[in-house]
Amino acid sequence: MTERDARSPQSPLRGSAGREPSRAGVASRLDLAALIAGPDNGGLRLVSGDGTVTWTGMRMAIAETGLPTVRVGAVAILMSPPPTASWQQDALIRRVSDKGYSVLALPETALLTESALRLAARLGLAVVHVDSPVQLALTCWQLEEGRDALTLSYVRKVAQSIKYRATSLLDLLRHLSSSVGHGLALVDPFGALIEVGGTLPPEVHAAIDFSTWLDIVSLPAGGAASVEVHSGRDNLRIAFFGPRLSPAQLAALGVAAEVAMPAVAARFLIDEVNDVSDTAISSGLLRDFLEQHGNPDPDLEQRMLDRGWRMSGHHLAFRCVGRGRVDNLHLLTLVVRELANHPVESHATTSGRGITGWLTFPGPPSPASVEAHVAALRALHTAVRRSANIATGLGTVEVGGSGLATSVARAVEACRLAANRSSTGWFVRTDTLGIEQLMLSWASSDTFIPMARSLLAPLVDAGPDLLSTLAAYLDHESAIAATAQELGLHRNTVTARIARAQDLLALDLDDPETRIAVHLACRVLRAANAAE
């Protein structure tokens, strides 16, 4: 049989409360009451419905058939009077309401029957009489444009800041912030990486949604409008923030952030590229310097001076090397970040498989201040170890260019030792009084290792246990009990093994010189085996 109209009447009481505004759209709603109260509204008069309803835009047509469907409540302005038949009026109101409008303005509303107005009220459609629809349309348009004025002014300011040629990301952010007049921060999920023009409150940062393009936060502690930064790094956002920001301001700042983001992303990437190439240059510079054994030719010296690496003064070098796979650039970033906490002139660059850096003092540092600096470097080591598995070695305080080279060389050696030195947390400082360290580094030459191997060969041939037991015994200054405890063996086992080792080596371990030589050989061999 005949088809019934497929639409069923929607639920009643679908007023403006039923239309959910988008988060960013809250600020852009306009007030019908203001429109009615304002001038030049074409003789506007509320006929039925809620005069406080809000609207987001205006559409005008000669008749209802010309009206487009809208997503959020808008004002429909019709130029024709309503139809005469009451059921045609019903149908008009229903269709305007179904198309998404919250207000219907039309002339000659006296023709509307009481029941048509009741239907309008039931559907949540406010009906207003207008003498001049064209005048009303003009006024609505002006109100919509006015709402955008704040956004326009922010966008203009952002555009002017971008014109300025920034020297760094920080420089750019400072300009944007002072131009727009609000705080600006570069944030990731863990906090603000850079913030200028104020401090981003932690509660506001915690409320930022990192999964959306544009996010608005409004809390008693403050508000923020943030956008994703397309920089190749995940979860990076820029946020304009401030205390007591109105919804209109936040919406406008959101647009400003959208406009500023590409400039920030570009600056971010430029800075990253610059950092990488700059690191390559400085790394090469250090290599050249070390090759010239601390006596640079004038050209090299000039290049170093250009970089701020001065020869004069006292230097304390350090070296950090990864104990596993570590990205050198990432490591350099971590080291530089920690060095910034220490108020002394410092430099660092990538070198080989790790980072080489040094502190420079204008005059000879007192022993107390040296200890303070060493402690600071130890703190640096500990801090970096939270993010990367490194070993750190410190050189000695030396003077001048050649002194710098020396200190670096010692730091390298110390770092090599530190790689296995779990007892000190993989941190070793060169101690001029540590003869054993010096002897050991001196002994780790290409000639000594083969000698050590051949010396201890009988032990190695007999099995791995003898060498390790002897090494531990010598480490523990010939204490059987301590050796047994460290190795988890019975005292008798240790005694037997030491006796056997002496037999195999045909050496008298009670002789101090022999003892030192064997001890040294054990240590070197162990280090050499570990390095293989």
Next chain:
Amino acid sequence: MPTILEVADVPALARGYELLGSGGGGTTSIYELNARTSTQWPRPVFAVDELDPATPVVAIGMAGSAFLLTERIPGEAPFADLISAAHRWTGTPPGAVCSIEAAGVNGLAGLSLAPELSFVDADLMGRALPRMDQFSVFVDRLPGLVIACGSGAGGVVVMETSRPEDVEQVMRTAVVAAGGVSGVLAAGFCVADLAEHAVVGTNMRALELGRAFLRHRDASWATLAEQLGGVLLGSGQVRQIEQDASDPLSSTIEIDGDDGCVCRIVARSESLAFMKDGVVVAASPEVIVMVEQVSRRILQVDELSRLADVAVISLAGPAWWSQRPHRIARVRPSAYGLDGLDPVAVPPASPSRIAEDPDD
């Protein structure tokens, strides 16, 4: 085997015809009283396939003011003049009779007005409709149709045409000349034509509807609607009845729905459309019936009054009208000059017959 209708079936038949009146067609109460004492019961009713297809058929009924019909009851054999006039014109005597309109007053009238002829369960409308140009045989433009109408004082007007517009114009004049109500007869077709060009089975449908109505008359509206095989469109109090400013024959009845909805019935002599919250939910040829809350009377459009509590139920319209576009164009609200009330989509024509649209 024909179905035998007994006098005991009259109340159910009357209710069924009133339902199919869709708010029009006249109240049947006088005819019910008359029918109970008349002598034509039991009346056999033949299905279309129970008679020789070549049997010539005449369709009979009353035309004119339904109000006048209830005042002036026609005699027992008023159609003799019309039948003999048609016989003279066509040359063949009729062998069977059916109603022009198996609804309203004409439903019961059709069963009693030519008792000597076999009654076929078919009619030319399927529900109450206001005009003679809506007879199904004219809508399908059968050739050789003859229509006869009493013009008063024993006079008869006979017309042969296939153009529906002419029928309405000429025969209306005759009805007016007859005093506002007169007998009408259509001839020139046979039982075989009824199967395709008339609405079949309306009388039995009326009987079933009437029986269901009587059984569940005092049940809840939802139950009553369900038992009638229809849809409860709404219920509530009549708030206002307005004559349409531009069309004096049209009226709009506004009902305050019990569920808060704003409901409207748009009607002329029958109810033509039902609107709920600005959306058309039922429209002619669907049958739209109003039933009064307390008395459970089936109301005519002009019996509705302010503050009455009513329910509005829709029943499926005769399928015959929906089977071809040229047919439904005659009975939609737009056929009465009412814009914007037609149902949104017209269902595709049933593929059971190959007959083409005679208007092409």
